[in-house]
Amino acid sequence: GENVEQHPSTLSVQEGDSAVIKCTYSDSASNYFPWYKQELGKRPQLIIDIRSNVGEKKDQRIAVTLNKTAKHFSLHITETQPEDSAVYFCAASTNTGNQFYFGTGTSLTVIP
Amino acid sequence: DVKVTQSSRYLVKRTGEKVFLECVQDMDHENMFWYRQDPGLGLRLIYFSYDVKMKEKGDIPEGYSVSREKKERFSLILESASTNQTSMYLCASSLSTGTANTEAFFGQGTRLTVV
Numbered sequence A: 001g002e003n004v005e006q007h008p009s010t011l012s013v014q015e016g017d018s019a020v021i022k023c024t025y026s027d028s029a030s031n032y033f034p035w036y037k038q039e040l041g042k043r044p045q046l047i048i049d050i051r052s053n054v055g056e057k058k059d060q061r062i063a064v065t066l067n068k069t070a071k072h073f074s075l076h077i078t079e080t081q082p083e084d085s086a087v088y089f090c091a092a093s094t095n096t097g098n099q100f101y102f103g104t105g106t107s108l109t110v111i112p
Numbered sequence B: 001d002v003k004v005t006q007s008s009r010y011l012v013k014r015t016g017e018k019v020f021l022e023c024v025q026d027m028d029h030e031n032m033f034w035y036r037q038d039p040g041l042g043l044r045l046i047y048f049s050y051d052v053k054m055k056e057k058g059d060i061p062e063g064y065s066v067s068r069e070k071k072e073r074f075s076l077i078l079e080s081a082s083t084n085q086t087s088m089y090l091c092a093s094s095l096s097t098g099t100a101n102t103e104a105f106f107g108q109g110t111r112l113t114v115v
Helices: none
Strands: A003-005 A012-013 A019-025 A032-037 A045-051 A058-060 A064-069 A072-077 A086-093 A101-104 A108-110 B004-006 B008-011 B021-024 B031-038 B042-051 B054-057 B064-070 B073-078 B087-096 B103-108 B109-113
Touching: A003 A086, A012 A019, A019 A086, A019 A108, A019 B087, A032 A064, A032 B103, A045 A058, A045 A064, A045 B054, A072 A086, A101 B042, A108 B004, B004 B008, B004 B087, B008 B021, B021 B031, B031 B064, B042 B064, B042 B087, B054 B064, B054 B103, B073 B087
Parallel strands: A012 A108, B008 B109
Antiparallel strands: A003 A019, A019 A072, A032 A045, A032 A086, A058 A064, A064 A072, A086 A101, A086 A108, B004 B021, B021 B073, B031 B042, B031 B087, B042 B054, B064 B073, B087 B103, B087 B109
């Protein structure tokens, strides 16, 4: 089955700096890659997703890039703010398996 | 707005008890999932269901079973709770379009402590 690896496990940045979280996947059939943000004590919520027919997607300060050849995708957060502090999970999914395979999470701390 | 509701936010059970965790979604989603969340291990899939009465094992099904008698409800059962099942349990649901996967919506989680 699919194996998703996520790095780093913890990340601290100064407010205003950028943060990058990287994930790799193993199954070339994976074609949907969502990113979830989980604030302390809350449920994971989708912040951005990308499909395999797209190389990059942006939504304000958040962007995701996908390299299908290398089987990796990354989350980029620019101009970080304290409210960006949370645990971020990447995931991979195929349209046949119905499953989501999650990475182990990155705990991001934005220092004011 | 999609809602996935788990029946309990916190549960404390004794070793050996049979435990039921309930999850209900209100958006007619075909897929429902049970994950376990532990620090450093991320979200690990226990079971998922793609239709009523259908279920498939995830990565860590041992010690758990599930039931899906109605489309909106997916139950996780711990047949005989053990201390190593102390964890945060998250339910999720997603729409199945047949051609592409879509966003998974999560419940608020159940923090289970087995003593």
